[in-house]
Amino acid sequence: MIWICLVAAVPVRADQGRLYKIATVAWAGWSPLHVAEAMGFWKEAGISVQVRDYDDPIVILEAIRAGRIDFAMDMAGTLVGLYMADTPVQALAETNWSDGGDKIIVKRGGDIRQSLGQTVGVFLNMPSCLYFLGTYLKTRDLKIGDFRIVEVNPEDLTAQFVAGRIPVIVNYDPWATLALRQGDGVVLATSARFEGCIPECLWGYRDHLRQIPDEDVKKLLQGWVRAARWVNEPANWPDYARILRTRTFRANTPLTDDDLRRYLDGVGIHAPAFMLERNRNGGGLERYLVSLRAFLQENGLLKKDFQVRDIFDNRLITEVLAEELKATGLPVPGAPRPSGSAGTEPGRIETGGRAP
Numbered sequence: 001m002i003w004i005c006l007v008a009a010v011p012v013r014a015d016q017g018r019l020y021k022i023a024t025v026a027w028a029g030w031s032p033l034h035v036a037e038a039m040g041f042w043k044e045a046g047i048s049v050q051v052r053d054y055d056d057p058i059v060i061l062e063a064i065r066a067g068r069i070d071f072a073m074d075m076a077g078t079l080v081g082l083y084m085a086d087t088p089v090q091a092l093a094e095t096n097w098s099d100g101g102d103k104i105i106v107k108r109g110g111d112i113r114q115s116l117g118q119t120v121g122v123f124l125n126m127p128s129c130l131y132f133l134g135t136y137l138k139t140r141d142l143k144i145g146d147f148r149i150v151e152v153n154p155e156d157l158t159a160q161f162v163a164g165r166i167p168v169i170v171n172y173d174p175w176a177t178l179a180l181r182q183g184d185g186v187v188l189a190t191s192a193r194f195e196g197c198i199p200e201c202l203w204g205y206r207d208h209l210r211q212i213p214d215e216d217v218k219k220l221l222q223g224w225v226r227a228a229r230w231v232n233e234p235a236n237w238p239d240y241a242r243i244l245r246t247r248t249f250r251a252n253t254p255l256t257d258d259d260l261r262r263y264l265d266g267v268g269i270h271a272p273a274f275m276l277e278r279n280r281n282g283g284g285l286e287r288y289l290v291s292l293r294a295f296l297q298e299n300g301l302l303k304k305d306f307q308v309r310d311i312f313d314n315r316l317i318t319e320v321l322a323e324e325l326k327a328t329g330l331p332v333p334g335a336p337r338p339s340g341s342a343g344t345e346p347g348r349i350e351t352g353g354r355a356p
Contacts, residue, residue, distance in 0.1 A: 019048045020212075020220065022071040022202075023060045026053070026249050027172065028260075029096040029200055029267035030073045032227035034247035035240065039230065042223040047216055049223065055251070056153045057124055061087075064205055070212065071220065076199045076285060077128025077292055079311055084127075084304040088206035093221055093317035094270070094278045094285040095228070097199045100192035101266025102129075103176040104136055105161065105185040106168050112137070112188060114167070116146055121166040125151035129170050131295055132197050136189040144299050161185065173263050174252055190266075199278070199288050201312075214316060221320045228269050272328075276321040279314050286312070 024030045033051045036042050042049040052069060054060050061082070063069045071092075079089045106112065122129045134144050147168075152160060154175040160166045162183035171179060179185045191198050202224065209217070231240055244260050270278060278284035289308050296302040 017048075018216075019050055020071065020216070021050050021052055021069040022073075022220075023052050023054055023063060023069045024073050025055065025057060025060070026174065026251060027073075027267075028101065028244070028248065028263040029098065029269060031240075031244055031248040031264075032095070032224055032231055032269060033073070034243050035231055036223040036227040038243050038247065039227070039239075041226045041230075042219065045219040045222050045226075047219040047223070049220060051247075053247070053250070055155070058153065064208075067208065070208060071202060071204045073200060073202060075124075075126070075128035076201050076288060076311075077131050078124060078126040079201065079203055080289070080292060080296075080306065081126035081128070083306055083311055084302075086304070089203055089311065090206040090209055091201040091203045091285075091312040092209075092217065093202050093224075093275070093314075094199045095202055095224060095275070096267055096269045097196055098132075098172070098191040099195070099266060099268040100190040101173045101176070101263065102132060102170065102191040102198055103172070103180075104133060104168070104170050104188040104190075105176060105179050105183075106188055107161075107164070108184045108186050110167060110186075112140060112142065112168060116142075118148060119150050119166055119168075120147045121150050121152050121157050121160060121169040121171075123152065123154045123157055123171050123175070125149055127292055127296060127301065128198060130299075130301065131292055132191060132194065133170050134295060134299060135194045135197055139189075144301070158183070173266050174249065174259075177262070192266075196284060196288060199285055201285075217316050218320050221317055222324070225272055225275070225320060225324050228271060228275070231269060232271060272321055272324050276318065276325065279317045279321065281314065281318075283314075285314075 022033060024033050037049060037051045054063070057074065060069070060072050064072050073095070076091060076094065079091050082089045120133070122133065130144055130149070137143055137146070150166070152166070154171055157166070157169055157171050158175045158179040161169045161179045169179060180187065202221070230236055241257060241260055245255055249255055249263070286308050289311060293302065293306065
């Protein structure tokens with residue numbers, strides 16, 4: 001069992017008048033937040049939520065620490081890094097993963113071995129990025145310690161690569177694609193090569209979450225689940241594309257439908273059945289965290305030991321997903337299946353979801 005019990009003398013009651021704030025960046029995998037807000041899914045669930053957009057993941061960490069936001073999206077590996085730095089993180093659900101949107105890039109004609117002992121720029125010097133990079137390096141008989149890792153925010157990282165100041169970078173779309181186009185870059189590997197190497201989560205500060213009613217957290221998760229189902233419906237593409245342009249990628253240059261689909265092809269937004277598989281006891285996120293711990297230990301990066309229960313509380317998300325699957329007539333993993341049931345959900349569930 002990986003559930004975490006939050007102890008309180010009196011249950012925290014729902015606060016109908018409270019506005020919850022959730023932080024995100026320009027990333028296709030987290031676009032269901034903008035969909036849930038724009039389509040009124042949270043309002044229909046009986047909760048007020050405001051999505052706040054940031055340019056730099058580091059600023060989000062500062063904002064949630066200061067209490068200016070209540071929830072955020074981030075890579076699961078980043079939460080491990082925060083935990084090792086004594087930050088009271090709590091992952092509430094794995095919602096999606098990078099499936100090609102994160103890229104390791106070098107200049108055309110270059111090779112990773114030419115940069116031994118030199119700088120590799122990463123958009124976040126956290127276990128999330130290092131695990132992806134390290135997994136690739138292992139295929140080349142190399143390791144993280146063979147390079148000097150430098151953290152630069154995504155936009156500046158691309159600019160440094162284009163200017164020729166950093167020869168190898170790890171960045172995500174749209175900034176990775178800009179590095180390829182403007183910096184004569186080539187891709188050494190993407191996150192799609194190592195499926196599930198960058199799972200991503202909704203999370204909050206453990207201390208802050210103790211003051212938020214479980215029912216409100218469930219409503220927040222219900223809004224995400226409904227939005228994730230909505231974005232996978234081809235008929236919704238015109239509205240989805242509008243939301244992507246005006247919210248998710250509002251700060252970027254005008255984007256064509258092909259641009260948007262390309263960014264969406266770089267992520268896997270989990271549909272409910274697959275999301276339950278990732279979040280259940282013994283599921284995909286738990287296995288990832290165990291593998292990540294082994295990687296950190298092997299590379300001398302395990303600054304503070306951890307167990308799955310230190311990072312992840314799956315109690316509420318598994319309840320929400322079980323209710324969702326029952327409501328839609330789909331089988332719940334672990335429950336008896338009707339005779340003749342194939343046990344799969346229509347659409348792009350088995351691998352997490354794609355752009356319509």
